[in-house]
Amino acid sequence: MIKQNLLSVRTTIPDQVKLVCVSKFHPEESILEAYQAGERIFGESKVQELCSKKEKLPTDIQWHFIGHLQTNKVKFIVPFVSLIHGVDSIRLLQEINKQANKNQLVVNCLLQVHIATEETKFGFSASEVLELLQTGTLQEFNNVSIRGLMGMATFTDNTQQVRTEFSHLRQLFDSIQKMKSPLLPEFDTLSMGMSDDYPIAIEEGSTMVRIGSRIFGQRIYS
Numbered sequence: 001m002i003k004q005n006l007l008s009v010r011t012t013i014p015d016q017v018k019l020v021c022v023s024k025f026h027p028e029e030s031i032l033e034a035y036q037a038g039e040r041i042f043g044e045s046k047v048q049e050l051c052s053k054k055e056k057l058p059t060d061i062q063w064h065f066i067g068h069l070q071t072n073k074v075k076f077i078v079p080f081v082s083l084i085h086g087v088d089s090i091r092l093l094q095e096i097n098k099q100a101n102k103n104q105l106v107v108n109c110l111l112q113v114h115i116a117t118e119e120t121k122f123g124f125s126a127s128e129v130l131e132l133l134q135t136g137t138l139q140e141f142n143n144v145s146i147r148g149l150m151g152m153a154t155f156t157d158n159t160q161q162v163r164t165e166f167s168h169l170r171q172l173f174d175s176i177q178k179m180k181s182p183l184l185p186e187f188d189t190l191s192m193g194m195s196d197d198y199p200i201a202i203e204e205g206s207t208m209v210r211i212g213s214r215i216f217g218q219r220i221y222s
């Protein structure tokens with residue numbers, strides 16, 4: 001089933017767009033099935049679940065952390081994580097930098113921008129992101145590489161609204177790229193699009209989609 005799902009999802013994603021298979025709440029066997037179909041990037045949203053799966057699965061998997069990350073748990077994932085999508089505060093960035101420094105690593109991060117109208121979503125506003133860059137705050141973070149931005153659209157059937165939100169994020173991404181800031185030498189990733197809205201996200205310029213239920217089926221929260 002997972003193989004078929006992947007085949008049909010893959011046909012809808014252009015080659016230059018990266019696919020993160022969101023495996024949260026799904027068992028290791030499901031991840032292995034996707035792995036055997038050729039997938040190497042998997043996304044998890046709980047630190048404990050990620051660490052325990054990582055122990056048991058092939059070492060060439062690239063693990064992405066896609067959830068809300070608490071500062072006291074950063075140390076557990078920094079040694080091996082490929083990309084942290086949801087960096088939503090300076091305090092979190094500081095802690096990632098500190099742990100990365102301890103491990104003599106540079107950790108790839110995306111700044112989460114709240115583009116949705118919903119109040120509950122975490123993240124920076126567009127103007128906070130621009131301010132962060134202009135004030136040189138990033139200068140102190142030698143062990144973090146800001147690779148780009150991540151955003152989630154409003155959960156709604158109104159596709160025009162979703163499109164507008166993605167388009168705003170793309171515009172912010174483009175304008176930051178145009179600055180060619182020496183603080184952001186590897187700014188190349190725009191993570192937007194999930195199972196229900198990724199085709200719109202791709203049309204609006206996403207470079208990385210995070211897809212769970214369309215590949216693995218419905219999650220069972222217990």
Ligand SMILES: *Cc1c(COP(=O)(O)O)cnc(C)c1O
Pocket residue numbers: 022024045066067194195196210211212213214
């Ligand atoms: C769970 C999750 C996804 C995947 O959601 P689906 O609707 O199952 O594709 C993508 N991004 C984030 C941040 C998530 O938490």
